[in-house]
Amino acid sequence: MMITEIGHYALVLALGLAFIQSVLPVWGAKTGDGRLMAVAEPVALATLGLVALSFAALTVAYVRSDFSLVNVFENSHSAKPMIFKISGVWGNHEGSMLLWVLILVLFSALVAIFGGRLPQTLRATVLSVQGWVTAAFLLFILMTSNPFNRMIPAPFEGQDLNPILQDIGLAIHPPLLYVGYVGVSIAFSFAIAALIEGRIDAAWARWVRPWTLAAWIFLTLGIAMGSYWAYYELGWGGWWFWDPVENASFMPWLAATALLHSAIVMEKRDALKIWTVLLAILAFSLSLLGTFLVRSGVLTSVHAFATDPTRGVFILAILVIFVGGSLALYAWRAPMLKPGGIFAPVSREGALVLNNVFLSAACATVFVGTLYPLALESVTGEKISVGAPFFNLTFVPLMIPALIAIPFGPLLAWKRADLAGVAERLAAAALAALAATAVTLWLSGATGILAALAVGLAFWLIVGSLTEPVQRAARGGGGVGPFLRRFFGLPRAAFGTALGHLGMGLTVLGIAGASGYDHERITSVVPGERIEIAGYDLTFEGSTPRQGPNFREEVARFAVTRDGLAIAEMAPTKRFYPARQMPTTEAAILTRGFSQLYVSLGDPGADGRTVVRAQFKPMVTLIWLGCVMMALGGCLSLADRRLRVGAPRPARRAEAVA
C-alpha cells in the first residue's frame, strides 16, 4: 500500500533534515550568522512532522494487518485485538527504535517551540546537538532496522506478537520509559552546548532543571510500570529481579535523580557547575548504554527482540562516539568553565552533594554488577551471573545512609546550617520511626529485625519529609485556620520536594512489607480443597476452558473467604497462544488495603491435581504508589512559578560567595 512507501520516504527525508539540523545552526552560532541559526526551529519542527508521518504509516500497516511488511508479519496476527495491534507497533525492535526517534524529535521540537527566551546561540547549538543524536539513530534504523522492509510474496497470516507482550502494559510501559530515556537527551544537549560555548551560569541550570525533571517523572513512572507489569504478568510475584535490562533503566534514573538535585545547587548557589555538566553527560550516556544493552542482543531477555550482530555493532559505535566524544569535549572544555562558590560542609548544598555522592556510588555498583559478567565473558570466556545477593550487599548499604539523610536536606539552610537545630526539628520523625519499628517487631513476634528497621526507616522518611512544610506553616501560630492558609500557600516546589521524598518513604515501606513479611504456599489441589494463607481461605472450585480472541485458556476459580465471610472470587488462568505455540500464566490478584493476595497456576501436577502458588504480600502496592507519589512531587515542582517555562523573571544578580 502506498502509505507504507510514504512513511519510508518520510523517514529518509527526516534523516536529510537531521543532517541539516546537525550542521547549520551550530555553524551559525560559531560564526554569529543569525540566518543559519534561525534554520534550527523550522527544521526541528519539520523533522517531527516527517517522523510522525512515518510512525503513523507503520501504525496503519499494523492496524490493517499488512503482512507484506516483514515487521508486521513477524510481530502481528489478524486475530490480535486492536489495542495490541497498535501497541504492537513498538513491541518489536524496529518499531521500538522508531518510537525512540519519534520521542527524540518531539523533544527537539519542544525546545524549538518553548525555547524563545533562550539566548539564540545556545538554542541553535542545543538543537544541533539534538540533530546529531537524531541523525545517528535515523541512520541506525534505515541501515539495520528498517520497519518498512517488504517481503514478496506476502504471507496470509502473521506470526503474532510474543504473548507476554500482549498486555495493556505494552501500551504504557515503553512510551513512558522512552520519554524518560530520551528526555535526558535535552540535559545532554544543553551540557554539550555549554561546553561548546565555554559558558555556563545559573540561567543554564534554570533551563535544564525542568527538562530533567520532566524526563525523570516519566522515567520514574516507566520503571514503576515495568516493575508492576513483570509482577503480574510473569506469575512469580516478584517485582524487581535485578535483571540487566531493569538495571539498564535504573542507572539513568539514579543519574537523573542526582542531576535533579545538583541542578538545584547550581541554580540557587551557582556552585557545582562542572559536576552538573558531567552528570548531564553521564545520565544520557547511561540512557544510550541502556539502549545498547537492551537492543543489541548482548543480553537474553524478553526485551531483546532479535539478535543481529550488525545492530549491536552499530549501536556500540553510536555509544562509543557519543560517550567518548562528549567526555573528551568535557575534558578539554570543562576547565574553561568558571568554578562556582564554595560552602560549608553542613549546609543545604552539603546535603545535596552528599545525595550526589551516594547516588553516584550506588549507580556505579549497579553499573559494575550489570557489566561485569559481560566484560568477564568477553575477556576470559567464563560465564557468571550476578543477581540479587550482589546488589543487596552493595547497592542497599549505600542507599541506606542516603535515605537516612533525606529528611535533613530540606531543613538545612543554604551556605551554613545548624545540624543540632535541624536534628531537634526531626524529633517527631525519629519518634515515629522508633514506634514503627517497635510495633512491627511486636506484631511480627520479633522476627525479621532488618525488615522492622526498614519499616522504621520508611516512617522516618514519611514523617521527616512532611516536617519541613508543616513546621514552616506552623511558624507564626494563630490556630488551625491561619495554619491551613499558610500551609496551602507554600510554594508548590516545597510540596514537590516533600511529596517526592514521601513517595520514597512509601516505596521503602512497600519493599519492607513485601520482602520481609510475605507468605507463600506452593501446593496442589483438586476441586473442593482449601488453601490457607495469611488468614485467608482459598477454596478451589474447579476449572473450565475458555476461548479468547487469539488464545485459549483454562480458568481456575477460587472462592476467597476470611473468618468464614466470602470476600471475592479469584480466577487465575493458564493460556495457550497457538500462533506462537506458547503458554503463559495469568495470575489473579486481589487487593486488600495496600496488600495483595496473588494466585498463579503451575502445570497440571500428578493425578490431575492443579499446582497452585498462593502468595500474600503485605503493603506491596506501596512500592508503585510511592513511585506515583514521587512523580506527582515532580509534577508539582514543575508547576512551580519559578520553574514555569517562559515565565517572566527578574534579572538575577549572581551572589558573591566567599
Place this chain on the structure above:
Amino acid sequence: MTRKQRRLVLIGVAGAVLMSATGLVLSALNDQIVFFRTPTELAERQVPVGDRVRMGGLVAEGSVERTGETEVRFTVTDTASTIPVTYTGILPDLFREGQGVVTEGRLGPDGVFVADTVLAKHDENYMPKEVADSLKAQGHWQEGAEAGAPGAAGQ
C-alpha cells in the same frame, strides 16, 4: 573553616563513600557471583559439592517426572553428560522437554542437582545464550536450526 579545609572535607567524604562502595563491590564479587557450568563440568566434579552454580542444557526427552505434590525431577543434558535435577515449585511456562533450560542451585553429594531456580526462555524463538554456547562447544549446534522453526504461512 577556610576554603581549602572545606574542599578537603568534601573530597574526604566523597573519597570515603567511593572507597566503601569499592570495598562492598569487591567483597560481593568474591562471594555472591554464581558461575555457569555445563552438565559435563558437573559430572566431572569440577565444581566442589555444595557450591552454588548455574547449570544449563537441554531438558532430556522423557525425563520429567512429578515425584511429590509440587516436586519435579528431570535431567539436564549437554548431550555429553547428564545430570539429574530436583526442583520444588512451579516450573516456568516455557519449560519443555527437549528445550533449553537454566537451573540454579547446588550439586548434592549423591550427584543430584538441587535447584531452587529454574529459568526457561521468554520466547520460543531463542534459547538461553549460555546453553547455546555450551552446545556449540559440544559440537551439537546447527546454525540457523532454531531460527527457521516458526513461520509457516497461512496457519
